[in-house]
Amino acid sequence: MKTLAQKKSKVIKFITLCLAVIFALFCFQGCVKLVRGVAYIGNYFGADLILYLNENVQKSKADKILEKSRSLLENIEKTLSTENRNSEISVFNGLKAFETMQVSKTTYDLVCYAKELNQKTDGYFSPAVYYLLDLYGFTARHENKGEPTLSYDREWLENVYPKAQEEYVEAFTALADFSKVVAFSQDEKYYLKKDCPSVTVFGVEYNQKIDLASVAKGYAVNRLNKIIEEYGLKEYYLSFGTSSIYLAENKGEEWGLELVDPNNPTKDTLLTINLKNQNVSTSGTYENAYEIEGKFYHHIIDPKTGYPCQNEVLLACVIGSDALVLDSLSTAVVALGVDSGVEFLKSQKEDYSFVIVTRDNKIYTNVSGVLLRNNDYTLETIN
Amino acid sequence: MGIDKNLALKPFRKGDLFVYAIIFAVIITLFIFLTPRNDQTGFCVYLDGEKVMEYYYETEKAVIYDSEKVSEVEDGSFIVYSLDGYNVLSVQNDSVKVIETDCGLTKECTKMTLDMGSIICAPHNMVIYALGEDIPPRVG
Numbered sequence: 001m002k003t004l005a006q007k008k009s010k011v012i013k014f015i016t017l018c019l020a021v022i023f024a025l026f027c028f029q030g031c032v033k034l035v036r037g038v039a040y041i042g043n044y045f046g047a048d049l050i051l052y053l054n055e056n057v058q059k060s061k062a063d064k065i066l067e068k069s070r071s072l073l074e075n076i077e078k079t080l081s082t083e084n085r086n087s088e089i090s091v092f093n094g095l096k097a098f099e100t101m102q103v104s105k106t107t108y109d110l111v112c113y114a115k116e117l118n119q120k121t122d123g124y125f126s127p128a129v130y131y132l133l134d135l136y137g138f139t140a141r142h143e144n145k146g147e148p149t150l151s152y153d154r155e156w157l158e159n160v161y162p163k164a165q166e167e168y169v170e171a172f173t174a175l176a177d178f179s180k181v182v183a184f185s186q187d188e189k190y191y192l193k194k195d196c197p198s199v200t201v202f203g204v205e206y207n208q209k210i211d212l213a214s215v216a217k218g219y220a221v222n223r224l225n226k227i228i229e230e231y232g233l234k235e236y237y238l239s240f241g242t243s244s245i246y247l248a249e250n251k252g253e254e255w256g257l258e259l260v261d262p263n264n265p266t267k268d269t270l271l272t273i274n275l276k277n278q279n280v281s282t283s284g285t286y287e288n289a290y291e292i293e294g295k296f297y298h299h300i301i302d303p304k305t306g307y308p309c310q311n312e313v314l315l316a317c318v319i320g321s322d323a324l325v326l327d328s329l330s331t332a333v334v335a336l337g338v339d340s341g342v343e344f345l346k347s348q349k350e351d352y353s354f355v356i357v358t359r360d361n362k363i364y365t366n367v368s369g370v371l372l373r374n375n376d377y378t379l380e381t382i383n
Numbered sequence: 384m385g386i387d388k389n390l391a392l393k394p395f396r397k398g399d400l401f402v403y404a405i406i407f408a409v410i411i412t413l414f415i416f417l418t419p420r421n422d423q424t425g426f427c428v429y430l431d432g433e434k435v436m437e438y439y440y441e442t443e444k445a446v447i448y449d450s451e452k453v454s455e456v457e458d459g460s461f462i463v464y465s466l467d468g469y470n471v472l473s474v475q476n477d478s479v480k481v482i483e484t485d486c487g488l489t490k491e492c493t494k495m496t497l498d499m500g501s502i503i504c505a506p507h508n509m510v511i512y513a514l515g516e517d518i519p520p521r522v523g
Contacts, residue, residue: 013399016403017406020403020407021410037424037514038439039424039439040424040442040444052518237520239521239522242523243522243523245520245522256519256520257519257521257522258519258520258521258522259521259522259523261523262523270523280522282523315523317522317523
């Protein structure tokens with residue numbers, strides 16, 4: 001016969017065991033929840049920023065990465081976005097000709113960097129083509145093809161904007177010279193000066209405007225990679241809009257990057273390239289483009305002529321280690337055409353890989369192991 | 384044999400504690416490795432092979448790629464229009480379901496969940512995939 005004390009002891013043991021199990025479940029439920037897959041960081045500079053984690057990560061760690069990333073991007077946007085009326089770039093855009101303003105070191109550094117890229121690309125990369133882009137209908141305010149509001153706006157006719165008046169093209173080309181933005185420092189303070197004279201067309205005065213979004217996005221990607229790597233993650237990719245991506249590792253191996261077919265409206269895959277620990281930037285002339293009198297109108301502008309670049313290139317994809325520089329390089333290749341674009345890339349200090357797609361369904365590349373997924377195209381390897 | 388009263392009154396003995404420690408370790412191990420978790424972070428909708436929208440559970444944000452084919456309703460549901468009709472999608476508890484369709488297969492569609500891998504409405508050529516599965520990187 002069991003005594004009362006023995007029974008009591010067994011009850012205590014049973015309750016203790018139950019409590020231990022419940023305690024264990026509670027303790028570990030929160031901290032071992034693992035996540036993997038797509039995380040939406042946010043929409044910045046008009047593009048969706050997405051992190052794809054290809055390894056199981058503690059949810060708390062992933063949340064911290066997302067929180068830090070959002071905070072970083074919000075700060076960059078506050079300083080550099082033209083969509084934010086109080087950003088330093090917006091304030092600069094509001095200045096009259098020859099006025100000067102004080103800016104943060106980040107803005108100063110990025111403007112200096114953009115000026116370097118402007119020189120490097122012989123002016124083809126110019127953050128000062130805002131008015132020309134707006135004239136041809138490639139800025140955010142034209143997304144819905146609304147009613148004309150500014151004096152140079154034309155009504156959208158089915159699938160084209162009527163030809164712009166020469167007076168505007170000529171005047172806005174004068175504002176597209178980015179070398180007229182002067183960055184200087186004095187007594188550890190940083191300044192930007194608008195050294196470009198204003199232009200007047202049909203009685204309306206226009207002052208130079210700049211947009212550093214592409215440089216800012218590259219800068220953000222570099223900073224984000226540092227944050228992610230600080231947390232010890234290696235298996236991921238970061239996608240900023242449809243044109244810029246950073247590929248880390250994929251289970252220790254390379255990622256199979258799919259390049260969209262620029263001739264196909266359903267955006268089928270044109271080819272696959274295997275890459276790891278590389279940044280990729282693409283620029284193309286096929287999105288929202290239209291044609292007037294045999295001329296293609298798209299968002300890559302030749303700052304010297306004031307018109308969209310006219311050549312055989314539909315899309316240029318440049319692969320390298322620094323996100324900050326890639327967008328300007330892919331833009332320059334589209335502007336220069338195949339032969340000059342390839343020469344231009346070869347003249348750079350770093351060895352860049354590239355894929356260039358032309359209107360006549362040819363693909364020029366120096367990447368080995370490209371897997372072509374559409375037999376309507378021919379692949380030409382350039383060494 | 385007589386019972387050691389002092390021992391009987393003690394709830395734990397050395398051996399007991401050892402057994403408890405093993406049970407505890409086994410529970411934690413099983414919890415970590417065997418507890419089913421929802422790895423899905425959202426879903427995307429394809430219509431005629433073209434991606435028309437994405438939805439992210441964490442931020443409750445929808446990215447609509449084609450506003451002529453997808454519209455958001457005030458109650459948080461989405462209507463996806465195909466050439467032959469429509470499907471109404473409802474997002475609840477980090478999951479998506481088709482709650483209404485005019486394809487004649489309402490019963491079949493409304494029973495499907497993304498845990499099965501995908502939701503397919505064949506008459507409307509609409510497919511819903513879970514995000515968080517393997518998604519290849521794409522540019523261009």
